[in-house]
Amino acid sequence: MESNGISLCYEAIGDAADPVMLLIMGVGEQLIAWPDGFCEILAGHGFRVIRFDNRDVGWSDWFDEAGDVDLAGLAAGDLSTVRYGLSDMVADTVGLLAALDVSRAHVVGVSMGGGIAQQMAIENPELVASLASIMATTSDGKAGGSSIDNAAALLPQPGADREVAIAADVALFRLIGSPGFETSDAELIRRATAKVGRAYHPAGTLRQIAANATAPDRTERLRTLETPTVVIHGDSDPLVELSGGRATAEAIPGAELLVVQGMGHDLPAGAWKLIVDAIVANAAKA
Template identity: 40%
Template sequence: MERIADNRVLNELLEPDGGAFCQISTGELNYSLTGTARRGTVLLIAGLSMHRTDWSPELIAGLHAAGYATLTVDNRDAGRSVVSGRHTGFGAGDEFRAEYGLVDMAGDLRELILALDVCQVHVVGMSMGGMIAQHLALIAPELVHTLTSVMSTTGERAVGRPQQESKWVFLTPAPTDSREAFVAFSERYHAALAGPHFPDFERARETASMKWGRGISLDGTARQLQAIQADGDRTERLRRVAVPTLVVHGDADPLIDVSGGAATAAAIPGARIHMIEQMGHSIPWQRAGEITDTLAAHFQAASA
């Protein structure tokens, strides 16, 4: 798979006409539904502080070529989605308090799937998005054809730990005083996540500029992080997942150690894990083809 460098193509894949809005019970979600669903629709769930425009355009193009439509969404408190609501519980022992939880974020997506009438979907979540995807498979298995948890974890503290030099990404707020400062920060952030093998600073600048134009919410990122912390260890809950499941993880992930992916695969009955050589905590264009092929095989096996 070749790297997509044409800005027009990037915009068509990531931000066609600013996306669309869907009204749900707690607000509205900004989404983009592109491609032709000859073989089905893939819901791509973004990670912490990510916008839907942060997904790999090469992966999206690859899924389109394989016969799948893609549905990307701004999670609540990110991008152009405006959703309010309160968490139905505070996690084990009230150790962390959050305004909402990951299960509420999964509930937002459940409403979106029903409103757009695209069920059943192949659900692919990255990082925090993988955690939300896990919840979606638990609360709405009838809407989920397959589950893929990418570079994510179970919430158990003993696994998926970040490397010491990457911990700053959780503690350092992005600057919001100027586009230039935000883009420069995003390059440093990208370097910390991508690792040493596949940095792509040009792409990091492109997506950061797109993100800046869509709006940055530091408070929203903090609330998302609180939701992750409040969710606690999902290991026992994951044993109830009953949809075909694939776990994808890079063997050079500096932010969520590969042990998090291994624990996820071990917790979900029948799940299998696919390791991506030299991949960090982002999807480089050099590995997008491998991931596309792996996803397509997973989807087709479940449909056979």
Template identity: 40%
Template sequence: MPHITANGIELCYETHGNPRDETILLVMGLGAQLAHWPIEFVEALASKGYHVVRYDNRDIGLSQKMGDAKPPKLVWQLLRKRIGFPMAVPYTLRDMADDGIALLEALEIERAHVVGASMGGMIAQLMAIHHAERLLSLTSVMSTTGNPRLPQAEKRAIEALTAPLPSMEEEAVIEHGINIARNITGPGFPADPEARRKRVQALVQRSVYPPGLPRQLAAIIDDGDRRSRLAQVTTPTLVLHGEDDPLVKLEAGKDTAKHIPGAKLVTIPGWGHDLPLDLVDRMVDEITGHTRSVSTAQSVSA
């Protein structure tokens, strides 16, 4: 699998489709690898005439690990933030956004449609805030503004996500991943247990790196409330959110669309905080409908 240096970081990435077509850059979420984007979803986007790039964020998957940075003590860092002191984080969400833009530069891609899921949506938002000239469009999927007044995640979902691994034995890690998936899936798109196990097993066999998660989580907390910054976004934006998301509640998607000028909000009943195969066609239709409308409008204005 290819690696490339971007923003001083070795990033692992994949490309699908014709590089002469418009690019869709996929940005994944907290502790998640590029392979969390289902290959069926990636190939469906490519079949619609797009060059699709997906990559591992820093500190996860097969990209460079920030092993010299100790995982932050999140309780202490939260206390510092609440009393008005800056958090001491190994890197920021802005750094991660810069990674994605630098990846486009390294691949000689001038502009791209950017699709980010969960933390990846936050990173994509920061790309639109700080690198608007590099984005054709933005799609923020099951993400949030960082507004502290939004409803909190359901207890079962946050406990599953943050539970420590009992051991690094493969079967224990697989069971841990299955428990996370079970607790963030929406009621409208239940997963086949055997298919879910195979998918989690493939992810575990690709890479397991627990220290990256608390460092990425610290970057999320440090970035805080983006509402005032999102008001500056001029990139055409689509917001996709599940109506039954137990981790990043529906109100967060509504808040995202509310604070990005002109954003379109699409909510889907029964969808949780995952990318179920039964939703691939719907998601691809929504995303490519958005990207095509943007490209058409830009062609007309030109």
């Protein structure tokens, strides 16, 4: 689907006549990171669920011609290799809705996708019927920090072969996943194998990391929102700590905060019903 001058890959689940629930994924993750079962539960509540690959991942357009990111330079304050920002990704998302002839959607974002969803509500409030921000923060730099000491474990490995890439993804989600919910090694391997088999694009992930890391603080603009909002965060998230969710909920007038006990930086199957119920209840306020 053409959006904002680029091609985005999307999938729709549910009745085409139902209100749209748009799902926006986080850094480096493809649309399949929204579990089928999770999407089907949402659709069962009377929504047409749309999940898609952000730019630079999966089957959407890649931005390799823009050049690589110098992460060391970025850490030192050199922004010259930041290739695009979250507002560009918001424009992609808005373009996707326009291409699908959707004038208004319930928007759900995870991690960086939560930041995109927040920014979308700020820039295009008329498009966002309700907002669910999951395991995200306001980009103020004072909340939602990481407790992970080994930052290298969070980065993809350019040039890695298939087995190394799969093993790295499994290790990543063992590191950032939910200690309060059991996920078997077999399930983590299945997910990682599906991701790598579908599309493995470390350079795009690094460009997304740069976009997310340099996003401006949204706090003051979030205070202007009138969008029904639920903020969902795990109390055991080591990548974006719970303070990020609390800061988001405090910034948005009337926002509700759901803290999921034992949830880390993933969507564990044991928490799907709780999360979906909160999203659906919030959407009903629109």
